Amino acid sequence: MEPLVLQARADRLFAHKRLLSFGLPAVVLAYLVYIFFAFDIPGLADRVRIDNAHALVRDTWSYKTHVTRDNRSGALSVAIEGERKGAYPDGRPPEWVAVDGARTVIDLGDGYRVTFLPENAVRFDIPGFRTVEARIDGRAVVSDLSGELPDWISASGTRLQITTDHGRLALTRTKTEVFRYFPGWELFFFTLDSPYHGHGAGEILFGDRIDPARSNLSGAWHDFWQNAMWRHADVAWALFETILMAFLGTFGAAIIALPLAFLSARNFAPLMALRFATRRVFDFLRGVDGLIWTIVLSRAFGPGPMTGALAMLLTDTGTFGKLFSEALENVDAKQTEGVASTGAKPLQRYRFGVIPQITPVLISQILYYLESNTRSATIIGAITGGGIGLLLTQAMITQKDWEEVSYYIVLIVLMVMAMDSLSGWLRRRLIRGA
Numbered sequence: 001m002e003p004l005v006l007q008a009r010a011d012r013l014f015a016h017k018r019l020l021s022f023g024l025p026a027v028v029l030a031y032l033v034y035i036f037f038a039f040d041i042p043g044l045a046d047r048v049r050i051d052n053a054h055a056l057v058r059d060t061w062s063y064k065t066h067v068t069r070d071n072r073s074g075a076l077s078v079a080i081e082g083e084r085k086g087a088y089p090d091g092r093p094p095e096w097v098a099v100d101g102a103r104t105v106i107d108l109g110d111g112y113r114v115t116f117l118p119e120n121a122v123r124f125d126i127p128g129f130r131t132v133e134a135r136i137d138g139r140a141v142v143s144d145l146s147g148e149l150p151d152w153i154s155a156s157g158t159r160l161q162i163t164t165d166h167g168r169l170a171l172t173r174t175k176t177e178v179f180r181y182f183p184g185w186e187l188f189f190f191t192l193d194s195p196y197h198g199h200g201a202g203e204i205l206f207g208d209r210i211d212p213a214r215s216n217l218s219g220a221w222h223d224f225w226q227n228a229m230w231r232h233a234d235v236a237w238a239l240f241e242t243i244l245m246a247f248l249g250t251f252g253a254a255i256i257a258l259p260l261a262f263l264s265a266r267n268f269a270p271l272m273a274l275r276f277a278t279r280r281v282f283d284f285l286r287g288v289d290g291l292i293w294t295i296v297l298s299r300a301f302g303p304g305p306m307t308g309a310l311a312m313l314l315t316d317t318g319t320f321g322k323l324f325s326e327a328l329e330n331v332d333a334k335q336t337e338g339v340a341s342t343g344a345k346p347l348q349r350y351r352f353g354v355i356p357q358i359t360p361v362l363i364s365q366i367l368y369y370l371e372s373n374t375r376s377a378t379i380i381g382a383i384t385g386g387g388i389g390l391l392l393t394q395a396m397i398t399q400k401d402w403e404e405v406s407y408y409i410v411l412i413v414l415m416v417m418a419m420d421s422l423s424g425w426l427r428r429r430l431i432r433g434a
Contacts, residue, residue, distance in 0.1 A: 059402035249312025261324035286318030303385035
């Protein structure tokens with residue numbers, strides 16, 4: 001009878017294995033099919049805007065110069081990224097913009113040419129297509145375009161936009177604007193009003209004095225550091241605020257969590273009610289995400305870097321409390337007993353018998369969370385109004401200067417890499433002593 005029972009058990013075991021082998025993949029496949037239709041993956045192709053994506057990517061590594069005519073006053077301006085801080089002086093436009101009274105010719109290269117004509121009219125010579133003419137008639141935009149238009153031309157009664165690889169024309173009732181792209185991050189070092197703009201590093205370091213009132217080195221550093229468009233001084237301070245938020249949040253949480261961890265460890269807190277209450281506090285603190293704490297604290301204390309640091313402190317206190325208490329429960333009691341045999345008091349037993357055992361765990365976890373919180377501080381700073389996250393969010397909201405977005409992202413990546421190297425070096429020095 002026993003062999004039959006064993007065989008029945010083996011058959012059930014194999015049937016269970018087969019069910020898992022085929023059933024689990026079937027469930028996963030069914031879930032993926034559901035996601036495919038629930039998230040409307042088939043309609044993704046209709047929603048994709050390749051032209052917008054192309055313009056966005058191009059803006060990250062290039063800059064554009066705006067040539068703008070106010071259709072109400074007739075005033076002409078030429079400015080890098082359309083900012084007043086990057087405007088060319090009146091009467092001194094770039095060489096590819098020729099002004100002749102009310103007529104302005106903008107040479108975009110390779111035969112692409114835009115001409116601002118009197119009476120709010122404009123002409124765009126497009127090789128391989130045709131010459132497009134348009135004007136403002138009352139409150140409407142009127143052009144000589146008709147029939148089916150290519151994708152790179154958008155025409156309506158209120159706006160005409162022509163986008164080519166050489167430049168873009170936008171005509172509305174209020175203004176006529178041409179955008180021309182150039183590679184690089186223009187005015188990254190000096191703005192147009194700086195006497196050092198257009199001078200190379202060799203001229204500044206070893207050449208004659210450029211600004212009679214200042215030495216080349218001090219003057220160039222001042223104009224670079226106080227660059228009104230790229231705001232290098234503000235960016236450096238924002239990076240410092242981000243690192244400070246991560247540092248205060250991480251180490252503040254570690255200082256608070258360590259003594260509380262003793263209250264939640266079985267071998268150090270004999271009262272079950274005390275252990276239960278302390279652990280639930282840890283669960284509550286880490287159960288609420290750091291972003292939620294950020295929103296709550298920003299309503300209570302207002303925006304600022306300290307609010308972000310407090311949000312990380314609360315979340316990490318719960319996490320550190322759990323990690324530290326588990327480390328305490330795994331300590332070797334023999335070392336504590338050895339210290340106690342010398343007549344040491346309870347605090348001395350903890351100091352010399354317990355802390356040395358958990359120090360590697362403490363340092364490793366604290367340094368890891370310091371590195372992680374450096375990244376989190378970027379997002380938290382965007383909500384609380386501090387750090388590099390705020391500058392990144394502002395640059396993205398404007399939808400204009402995406403090269404600044406690239407600049408901030410590069411700095412964030414470099415900051416995280418630096419914190420990773422620093423935490424690794426500290427971990428080796430403090431734990432291994434190497």
